[in-house]
Amino acid sequence: MAPIERTATGVWRGDIKGGKGEIDSPSGVLQTTPFTYATRFENAKGTNPEELIAAAHAACYSMAFSNYLSQQGHVPDEIETQATITLDNGSINKMHLVTRGRVPGVDEAAFKRFAEEAEKKCPVSNLLRNGLAITLDATLM
Known part of the structure; x- marks a missing residue:
């Protein structure tokens, strides 16, 4: 490509x-x-750079996870990811992903394993990984 x-x-x-x-x-x-x-x-209504980074990460990870599952023969019905970014003392130092999905034929253990593997393949995760702690919680719906 x-x-x-x-x-x-x-x-x-x-x-x-x-x-x-x-x-x-x-x-x-x-x-x-x-x-x-x-x-x-100050949490006023409107956007900010951190929100946009979190949105990009949530979207990218959901797509990467869907792609990885599909490559493993498990096309998901839905993958939903929430990304929470932490700005502390002028530095962005953490991103926490919470992902949930509906995937026919996949049990909870496999879902968590696939989620971890997909996180390693997410382009935005890979961009952020060197300067940021990325954590992940995965739940099958």
Whole structure:
């Protein structure tokens, strides 16, 4: 497969606390999407870089897990993953994945084993792994 490139643009105007920013992506999913100090550090409504990283990881892992299961002969009905990222003292240091799935013909032990193997194959996990502790909980629905 040929290399795939994706882009996004982030703009910040002003100082860190009083300024504001916006994020855009060519796909149109992010269109002048605002973010501020408050959305990042004070839980105000809106997005932030950490939320976007967590969303990317959750989506990528769900796809990687589905692909791995399918390669093992077990096409899932559904894989759902929640990613929780931790920003502590100015550093992102942890990502915790909680994944649940419905996979016909797979028991809980096999599901957990497949989940661990799939995490090793997830491109976003592999990008983040060197500077981040990644933990995983897997539950068959």
